[in-house]
Amino acid sequence: MGRWIWKYRALYLMSLPGIVFFLVFKYIPLAGSVIAFQNYNIFSGIAGSEWVGLEHFRTMFAHYDFLRILNNTLLIGLYDVVFAFPAPIVLALLLNEVRKVVYKRLLQTVVYMPHFLSWVIVSGIAIGIFSPSTGAVNHLLGWFGIEPIYFLGEESYIRSILIGSGIWRDSGYGTIIYLAAIAGINPELYEAAEVDGANRWRQTLAITLPALLPTITILFLLHIGRFLDFGFERVLVFLNPLNVAKGEILDTYIYQQGLLQQQYSYTTAMGLFKSVIGLVLVLIGNFLSKKTTGSGLY
Structure with missing residues (x-):
């Protein structure tokens, strides 16, 4: 084992910062989950706080x-x-069909750009678009004689709005992995299919999608692992007293109760519940x- 590590020492050295990051910020903090079973007091610490079990x-x-949240x-x-x-799968398939390299690169740049905007900026754009007085959507509805709608109210x-803004912001960036997987498909498969008379739609169904299936499977499994972790900032910037009843999620509730109300043990229990479900x-x-497919995470 030591000889193996020494042989590939450069690779292990390159991976060391990532390993340290996950140890310090992901694994060591797991020990703090114990406060979910205590009445944690920040002055007494974990060792001095009272144990309350599953209370x-x-x-x-x-x-x-x-239950509502x-x-x-x-x-x-x-x-x-x-x-x-x-959405990224469909977008990757569409981008793959663009034959002009210049147009393809331009489209990729355009759809990637929203990913680098913070959720604060995205929410500001959404508020401007859906504004009942100056928003483009309500102006469009007005052309059809429809009264303005206060969408965020x-x-x-x-x-x-939460799902749509997420698709607009992240679907372009999510195509990177799928386009890389498509680029790895043997071109001879498409040539053989074309000789057999298969059109582009048939080639997509018979060659591209089956080749993407392992990648889709892995990303889907990672996605459902975050099923209850929709994103704190993503939701918080859109919430207001008028839509909080159907917009509040566990992450925003944990923020309100944990940081603002200082109920550390209660919200840690909620976070532990989320992790177990994931x-x-x-x-x-x-x-x-x-x-079903023969492939998985492990």
Whole structure:
């Protein structure tokens, strides 16, 4: 083993910063999860805080708002899987069909750019577009005689806005992996299919999608692992008192109760609950993936 490490010492040295990062910021903080079973006091520390067992978990499930917030998180997560996850795949397939290299590079640059905008800027753009007085959407509706709608002030629209803004911001950047996988497909397969009379649509169904399936499977498993982790900042910037009933998720609730109300143990229990659910979903998804496609995360 020592000889093997010495032989590839350059690679191990290059990976060292990443290993240290995950140890310091991902694994060592896991020890702090113990405060979910305590009445944690920041002055007494973990060692001096009182142990209460599963009391915070019972409080969490009995809380009158918990089921509503959990329902919001599950629905938004489901919409994200159904609508946002396939978007980069579809976009990658469309970009792959662009034959002019100049146009293809230009389109790639345009669809990548929103990813580098912060959610604060994205929310500002959305607020401007959906404004009831000056927004482009309401101006368009006015041409058809429809009264202005305050989209961000009605709770029925907040989930659609969250998912739609996420697709606009991240779907372009998400195509990078799929385009790289498409580039690795043997061109002779397309040539043989063309000789057999297959058009581009048929080639996509018979060659491109099957070749992308292992990549799609891995990314899907990673995606469902974050099913309850939709994103704190992504939601917080869109929330207001008028849409909070259907827009609030576990992450924003943890922020309100944990940091603002200083209920550290209670919100740690909620975070631990999220992590366990994510782990279970990954294990189930990986098992089903291996049974159906033969590939998985491990």
